[in-house]
Amino acid sequence: MNKNFVRFQPSGSKSPCSEGATILELARDAGVSIESICGGSGKCGKCTVALVAGADLLSPMNDNERRTLSKDEIDSGLRLACQASVVSEGNITVDIPEGSRRGHHRLLAAGIEPDIPLSPAMSKILLKIPPATLRDIRADDDRLLDMLNAEAAVRANIAPGVHQRMPHALREKSWEATATLYMKEELIGIDPGDTTSDILGVAVDVGTTKVVAYLLDLLTGNTIGTESQPNPQIPFGEDVMSRITYAMTNDDGLERLQKTVIGTVNSLIRQLCEKVGKNPVDVLELIMVGNTAMHHMFFGIPPNHLASAPYAPAVRKSISVDPNHLGIEIYPFGKVGSLPNIAGFVGADAVAVLMSSGLYDDDEMGMMIDIGTNTEIIAGSKDRLISCSCASGPAFEGAHIKYGMRAATGAIERVWMDAAEKEVLVRTVDDAPPRGICGSGIVDAVSEMFKCRVISASGKIDASSDWAERTREGPDGKLEFVLAEGESNTDGARGVSITQNDVQEIQLAKAAIFTGVSTLLRKLGIRCSDLKRVYAAGAFGTYVDASAAITIGMYPDIPPERIRFVGNAAGSGARMALKSVDARKLADNLSQKVEYIELASEKDFQSEFAKAMFLPHRELDRFPTVARAVANSFDR
Amino acid sequence: MNKNFVRFQPSGSKSPCSEGATILELARDAGVSIESICGGSGKCGKCTVALVAGADLLSPMNDNERRTLSKDEIDSGLRLACQASVVSEGNITVDIPEGSRRGHHRLLAAGIEPDIPLSPAMSKILLKIPPATLRDIRADDDRLLDMLNAEAAVRANIAPGVHQRMPHALREKSWEATATLYMKEELIGIDPGDTTSDILGVAVDVGTTKVVAYLLDLLTGNTIGTESQPNPQIPFGEDVMSRITYAMTNDDGLERLQKTVIGTVNSLIRQLCEKVGKNPVDVLELIMVGNTAMHHMFFGIPPNHLASAPYAPAVRKSISVDPNHLGIEIYPFGKVGSLPNIAGFVGADAVAVLMSSGLYDDDEMGMMIDIGTNTEIIAGSKDRLISCSCASGPAFEGAHIKYGMRAATGAIERVWMDAAEKEVLVRTVDDAPPRGICGSGIVDAVSEMFKCRVISASGKIDASSDWAERTREGPDGKLEFVLAEGESNTDGARGVSITQNDVQEIQLAKAAIFTGVSTLLRKLGIRCSDLKRVYAAGAFGTYVDASAAITIGMYPDIPPERIRFVGNAAGSGARMALKSVDARKLADNLSQKVEYIELASEKDFQSEFAKAMFLPHRELDRFPTVARAVANSFDR
Secondary structure, eight states, X not given: OOOOEEEEETTOOEEEOOTTOBHHHHHHHTTOOBOOSSSSSSOSOTTEEEEEEOGGGBOOOOHHHHHHSOHHHHHTTEEETTTOBBSSOSOXXXXXXXXXXXXXXXXXXTOOOOOOOOBOSEEEEEEEOOOOBTTBOOOHHHHHHHHHHHHHOOOOEEOGGGGGTHHHHHHHTTTEEEEEEETTTEEEEEEESOOTTOOEEEEEEEOSSEEXXXXXXXXXXXXXXXXXXXXXXXXXXXXXXXHHHHHHHSTTHHHHHHHHHHHHHHHHHHHHHHHTTOOGGGEEEEEEEEOHHHHHHHTTOOOGGGSSTTOOOSOOSOOEEOHHHHTOOSOTTSEXXXXXXXXXXXXXXXHHHHHHHOGGGOSSOEEEEEOSSSEEEEEEOSSOEEEEEEOOOSGGGTTTSTTBOOSOTTEEEEEEEETTTTEEEEEEGGGOOOXXXXXXXXXXXXXXXXXXXXXOTTOOBOTTSTTGGGEEEOTTSSEEEEEEOSTTSOTTOOOEEEEXXXXXXXXXXXXXHHHHHHHHHHHHTOOGGGOOEEEEEHHHHHHSOHHHHHHTTSSOSSOGGGEEEEESHHHHHHHHHHHBHXXXXXXXXHHHHSEEOOGGGSTTHHHHXXXXXXXXXXXXXXXXXXXXXXXXXXXX | OOOOEEXXXXXXXXXXXXXXXXXXXXXXXXXXXXXXXXXXXXXXXXXXXXXXXXXXXXXXXOHHHHHHSOHHHHHTTEEETTTOBBSSOSOEEEEOOGGGBSSHHHHHTTOOOXXXXXXXXXXXXXXXXXXXXXXXXXXXXXXXXXXHHHHHOOOOEEOGGGGGTXXXXXXXXXXXXXXXXXXXXXXXXXXXXXXXXXXXXXXXXEOSSEEEEEEEETTTTEEEEEEEEXXXXXXXXXXXXXXXXXXXXXXXXXXXXXXXXXXXXXHHHHHHHHHTTOOGXXXXXXXXXXXXXXXXXXXXXXXGGGSSTTOOOSOOSOOEEOHHHHTOOSOTTSEEEEOOOOBTTBOHHHHHHHHHHOGGGOSSOEEEEEOSSSEEEEEEOSSOEEEEEEOOOSXXXXXXXXXXXXXXXXXXXXXXXXXXXXXXXXXXXXXXXXOEEOHHHHHHHHHHHHHTTSBOTTOOBOTTXXXXXXXXXXXXXXXXXXXXXXXXXXTTOXXXXXXXXXXXXXXXXXXHHHHHHHHHHHHHTOOGXXXXXXXXXXXXXXXXXXXXXXXXXXXXXXXXXXXXXXXXXXXXXXXXXXXXHHHHHHHHHHHHHSEEOOGGGSTTHHHHHXXXXXXSOSSGGGOHHHHHHHHHHHXX
16 A cells, blocks of 8 residues: 655645656646646646755756756756656655646635634624513613613614614514614614624725626635626726716716616616525625726716826725715615725725735835736835736737637637747647637736747847747738647637737737836836735736746746736625725725826836837846746757 | 874884873874784773883873783882873883783794804815925825915814815915815815805705794894794694604604705705896705604604603704705705604794703793693793693694684784673684684683683583583584674674683693693702793794683783793704804703603693693692682673
8 A cells, every 4th residue: 555645735636646657647646636737748847846845856967857947946846746766655745836826826816815803893792672561761862872882892783764664673582683783873774683604805906907806704704705897897998998988978978887887886786695595685785896987987987087188086995975976776874885996097906916015014115016918016015005907909809910819718828839849839828729828828928938039038029049940920011920820729719829910919018007007116216126026916917927937028037936917806806895894994095195107297108118118128127037938949 | 293102012102191091092103013902991801001101191091901910010100001001201111911912922033032142053265275386295185285374373174075076276366265064163165265255054944734944144143034834744643643653653754854844945945046146056054953753754754752651862962964964955965853752742942042042041930831742841940840741732823623724814813802792702813804713812712711701611602501502512512602603794704612622622721831830840849939931932822822721720820920931942943053163062962961751651640631621720729819819700
């Protein structure tokens, strides 16, 4: 009986140790997914793992590993899982770094979330109230509030509509009733009997393209459901600016934009509740986050002035309104609130990401990047935080890219080019035949094409590279690079290539982001290497390969392990606020504390942008690691 | 040239002093109305006046005066204005006591109102706000609230719906805008330009039979309009109890009762505004008072439990809700509030009366009586106040009285019986031919009939009295006493008599009230004579003759000059609350401070009530003055 195992961290899964098997094979046996594109040939380098124990039981490092891993990686004991095999049975422990975990990204989609003490705004108290008698003729309100004060030391006011329910609610179950309190100061509900076991809340992230809603049990703090739908405002305008224009140029434009998104939120609430057998009327509070324009439209606040300088938001502070005021179909005397905004293009969603990332509390310098059509960046440490917004456009969402698509089945999400074999290896979502390419795939492709000199530093596709047979002229007369041939694949496949125009779109997008990055660093008086942590938020930020993003000059040139993926951190921040009034206070403080700079009014904005258009950058000393790697690649 | 005048206090009007003329004639010349029923024959005693100066210039006291005035009155220098004539010209000053002023009652209808410092909950501030620029990119809310704090040291929150108006309102008049504040802590409005000259409020007294609304300019505190309409709930039930029954026995009963009264209030608001060229949307706040049932129905609060012991109100505390919540058509972000209630049958209207009477601040013992279908009584001084409610019924409003009617044209409002001439003299509203009899007339009639022995102390009409020719058998076989013969009068007149049943109705009503009076006195450990002031409130309380009310044993037996008429003091109290947040605090304190006793659960209630059924009372030592007067009358 084999008592030796290979254990995989951090999951703790294990597999019997079997001589001759590679770590990659044993990982699969253990049900642990390790990233790998090159089919175990030791070339793509995606399956890098760290040996924690039993390194001497493995085959010695081979040439593939020496070629693929950097000196630093080799020195710190990393191996390629597809190359290292067991030579002598024993107990081995392998740690799989974040970047090598396949599927890890998807798990992150819900967003990481710091463990915070539960202190929701909504609470319930069961009261046994002395009945009204001729000897005790106190009014119902006095009777109820006196009891609340006696039982829970709460001195509350009764919310207007609740008065109407009070007389029956108190008497229906013989003066046993449950009081619902908001912030322990406003009595927003009184129900007959004991209903203390139901306290639900909903957190909503209203993204420009997607609305995600989370149902939370506020007694446990657990998220008991997640649902999403496309933002129904898309038909009124793909991006924020065109929706603002719609609101400005149509008499009932704002009202329509508001109604449609409120309708979707109501539908998500219904779905969430149905799945767990609850009633939307049991949802006591909804907290929304979104960019400033989505926030304004959600609350019916004219977003007009976000469209032109100085881009002042109407509302920065967090707000809380009656559900009826907006038509949100939850408990009618509940609350619908938002986190605060920071500026016209750094909204409540950025505050939420900042809060869930923990950057605001870091001693060392860090940066949070939430990539979307507008990319919000906040940099600094607990002493000072500066934010900006970059018009990065929708390229990473697949828009304006010839074969661009969302990360759905068949989308190329990983690209690796085998320089030796002149082979392009791709991985698609659900391993389906390639139908198009999503954001992470595009960044991988541009990065690989640059490393393999298919494109120059200025982004021009070179017809005479070593990869000429994959380079062809497209219908527009411009060159394009073929990632996958349609005819070579099974049903549903189509040819996918990267066009000259695609490359330029990516350059524009990444230049916009890096201009923000470099401006914030300059304002803080620090360099890229001073950044001890970069929090990559949002769906794209979570899926994109950090090294590829650094290679093309989108992320600052720091060791990839300093990049932490925080998933849909906007949703996480909204959930934190729902679970904790302290988190709301933190958000209010952060929204005031974080400085904002308007990039376009920075005097060197144009030249910074122009320099950032190059791959990775015109000033190569800002990307020393990339410069070295590309030089190596050229040497190959 | 005659330089001698007769001056009349308190109006200050004067008339040239003319030898031979009576004071009554000179008063008419000066445009001063003195009460008189007997046509100047010196018999009815209604024209009693006090000589302040020049008493020696008048005719000496004659037999009529000696007969009609009491010894106390003669000793304190009172005269009958119809008997005292000028014998020698000179300067004379005459004071007309409240009870002798004719028409005074009507002026009181609006209610007296203490002069209080203006401190309304609503205020406006004109702000000139620095515009948003790229150098000052604060959000609109920060910009506005910072300015409010700088200009007025106000730290306010923005009310939910106001956010939507803010961006346009700030920019429309180049960042000059008027902020509207509620309690100096909630920003409920922002309007372009300077609108500080318009701050309107409405006070509403929702009576069981009549709804009265007052429009106030909150910049000056002036009442700029008064309108009233019958309470539209009357078709659902004449009295409070039948309306509660309607609410309890019909599914949408409460909703209908609420909607109809809200509709009437909206219509009153429109009328008020139209007359002064204002828009209802300029009305920022509405304060309502009413009895507890009217209060609950107005706010849509189930009144069910007011209908049965222990008669606990649902809501005692003052409340404030959004106009939209009730459908009140004023400024949508304004407020609709109420004064607090005291108990199930001592409502916000009683608090209002108490507040406007000043009883709560008296050093000496006093009592406030607000007569209606339910009569609320509060007794005590600033140290302690006790209240109760008496089921006095609608007799004083003319209901259940054979010829009963409201105090409209042709209603007998004063009755005086000339024992010597066996003549009944009546005065009607507008001096029109008698068509019926209103509350004050009924009390006068019963009082006079008792004094003239037409009815006994037990209330039985005596067919064999000296007035037998006016006593006849009615259609029901019971006796009735004819006050006015129809055929003797001109167009529109009809015969008006008082039936045996009418007398009993009045006995029941006055017994209910006096049981309340005597119970409160007992609780306070005082006697009638300890009451230094009685505040008579309400329309009926204002019109009724104090002496007559004492004679029948409705009011405690105190010198009539201690009775102060405060008119519609409920409306006055509502206006005070509208004008002053301090008045609201006072009301809140009073509502908690005033004790309440449930009369029906007092152990001697039945026997007290039975004794009070007698005229003036079974225990005559409680009415020494009446006992003496009636004895005198018997002697005549």
